Amino acid sequence: MTALDRPLTSTLPRLRPRRSWVGVLVGVLLVVLAVTSLFVGVSDVTPASVLRGDAESDAAFLLVASRIPRTLAVLLVGASLGIAGLIMQMLVRNKFVEPGTTGVSEFATLGMLVTIVFFPGMAVVGKMGVAAAFGLFGTWVFLRVVRFVPVRQLVLVPLVGIMLGGVVGAVTTFFAYRLDLLQSLGQWSQGSFATIVQGRYEFLWIAGAMVVVAWIAADRFSVIGLGEEFATNLGLDYRKVVAAGMVIIAVITAAVLVTAGMIPFLGLVVPNVVSLIIGDNVRRAIPWVAGIGAVLVLACDIVARVVRMPYEIPLSVIVGIVGAALFLWLLLRRGSRAH
């Protein structure tokens, strides 16, 4: 919105312009990018070669074993990370939090390290469970700590979270260094879809399921976003809803961490962009957040694949650059509003 869109004190009915064209745009982009993602890569896979059933290029096999899983993984990660950010922002009532700025990702990473050290043979689902448990604990710690920070301290809340994450991250790095596991650590902290193939992304469906859960409980999260007093007045069990939100956040964080690794800024930026377009009613926001999150990660993943063909650069680098730029823009335009 520009300054001109801000309402004047007119008493004429001013219906909010419908933003349906943005929705159409997001939908079209989603389809176009998803199809592009299927056919971008080192090996030549084109729609024609798939149809021809070329034995030589194994295009169909490549599509099923690598490209489709990768594209699905990107879609699920993009959608679910956005939702994790949205739910966290509702729980904390602060627009600048997401798993990455609250120590949740760092706690989950610590959980991963613990499984590597103590249960090296553990199945991936077990690792994810432990990471989710650590992430849940991290969310709890953050919510405890942040209770001492006034809600209105908009920037202090994520600062506290980042410091918390820094401390946990330092502990993790220390042990990884002593145990010669820095390389594995690097793998998780740098998000990438390069190693995603069939059989290595399916946990992300759990993250996808969390998005559905969040959608079903959307109104509860909206009410929670109004604060504990409003929620109680409306007969909602505040603690229960917060606990449900914490589980959603932790499971999404852990599922993304074990499959793709850490992806910064996404959970922060996407809900903020959506908030500007259609506001914070969670029921309305969820499809938007999921869609725009998926589009953003898809686009970044395609760029990561083509920029240094035939090599890939880590997705987290691209998302980091795009996300940071978007975040700066959000901050600066937010600051320009007279609060």
Added chain:
Amino acid sequence: MIALENVTKRYGSSTVVDDVSIAFGAEGVTALIGPNGAGKSTLFGLVGRLLKPDAGRVSVDGQDVATAPSAALATTLAVLRQDNSVAARLTVHDLVEFGRFPHSRGRLTVADREHIERAIDYLDLQDYRNRFLDELSGGQRQRAFIAMVLAQDTKYVLLDEPLNNLDLRHMTEIMRLIRRMADELGKRIVIVLHDINVAATYADRIVAMRDGGVVADAPAREIMRPEVLGAVYDTPVDVREIDGKPVALYYG
């Protein structure tokens, strides 16, 4: 009837609400007055199950607030607290819709939608229904919150200083609305007010609190006496009659 029986609330060593027994709900509009720190907001917190009393019992229509299901209470009692700093970007319509949550649990029926429309109409918010709350003036925002409480369709409505930061016009507008809600819709409204003249004009009954206790409880006209008000606020207050209405003078 909202009934408090020997209710006490302490924060550490200071007693904020001290053995209070009182009932609300016989009159349309009850004003709760008293100096800062008298315990008015704490009393609302106790009735609205946001705080737990250290002693005593609070009940709403016979249901003990401590044990009754919160969702059931939310259909008979609505509490609008003082600090409505909503960070979320919601439209007026969204907010009023949430008022139906105790009834709909998120699935709006035709009846729910009627309640929402009626509340929006009643507070004259049709023109603003699609505006975001952060785009409204203080008076409009306060009306939106009251519309939400109205959509909640409860018999009892507790409003904690709804006139904060409002100018004269919006103040009287809100008070007239509250009066109408009591007279036309049969609501039982308890409202914390700082301006005793506003309280005297619009309330049927005035309850004065001081130091955690109720020091006066009577029809508005009987409270508007220099000795009563002087004792409540610990400051000299003169009361004159203008056009048959008592007016308190506390300046100079």
